[in-house]
Amino acid sequence: MGGAIVRGLVASGIPVEGPIYVTNRSAAKAEALAGLEGVTSLALEQDPGANARAAADARVVVLGVKPYMIADLLDEIAPSLAEDAIIVSLAAGITLAQIEARVGARAVIRSMPNTPSTVGRGVAGIAAGSHASPDDVALVRRLFETVGSAVEVDGDDGIDAISTISGSGPAYVFLLIEAFIEAARHQGFDERTARVLAEQTFIGASRLLEAEGDDPAELRRRVTSPRGTTEKAVEVLQRAELASTFSAATDAAYARAKELAAEG
Helix, strand or coil, X not given: CHHHHHHHHHHHCCCCCCCEEEEECCHHHHHHHCCCCCEEEXXXXXXXXXXXXXXXXXXXXXXXXXXXXXXXXHHHHHHHCCCCCEEEECCCCCCHHHHHHHHCCCEEEXXXXXXXHHHCCEEEEEEECCCCCHHHHHHHHHHHHHHEEEEECCHHHHHHHHHHHHHXXXXXXXXXXXXXXXXXXXXXXXXXXHHHHHHHHHHHXXXXXXXXXXXXXXXXXXXXXXXXXXXXXXXXXXXXXXXXXXHHHHHHHHHHHHHHHHHC
16 A cells, blocks of 8 residues: 555656655565656665664655554654654554654654555555644645545544545445356356456446446436336345444444554
């Protein structure tokens, strides 16, 4: 995810004051970003002090590590942080207060981007900590808009809620596509044809939704002719109470986010 953000920032052409530093544990991963214009890519296996050097005097510091690594990373870089640094965490389950406790009176922002950010079609939730100003939030929002859309939410609860929708959402969509492929195979299509039919239908419908700008329910009605085949299929799906099922699924994800915060 961090690599996607760096690539999006470089591709956007937005002027950046000073160098952009990125760190990775391995030299191979660092090499993959080394060719980006204006980017200095460092490998921890070659330079153990790279994190602190990268964070030193940086205006925006994006933490793209696993949740269990956040505490040690913050302790490592905290002495090098500029007083006006904005700390942006991508880690699920690590609260704003937990980060603020390690970086002092600095701006902290939690974000929850999703995997389509890697192709410039992501959506990220952004929540400001107690020391983050509107200007800080605007700067971080602009950063995430280089790889998609950004939505401002209130605090940890807002991030936990958005993680159940856009954060986990790609998995829900892929699960639906899996089921749709299986339905196509059930109708007699081979694996390759079933994938083309299912995947391109989802992709095409999504692009049509974006292009038309109409409510999804209205677009569905246009496809659903009275007493036709689509109407019969939709009736079956509606009897399955998909809305309630999705609500239950997102409730389960939200509960797990709170458990992770308690564990952290």
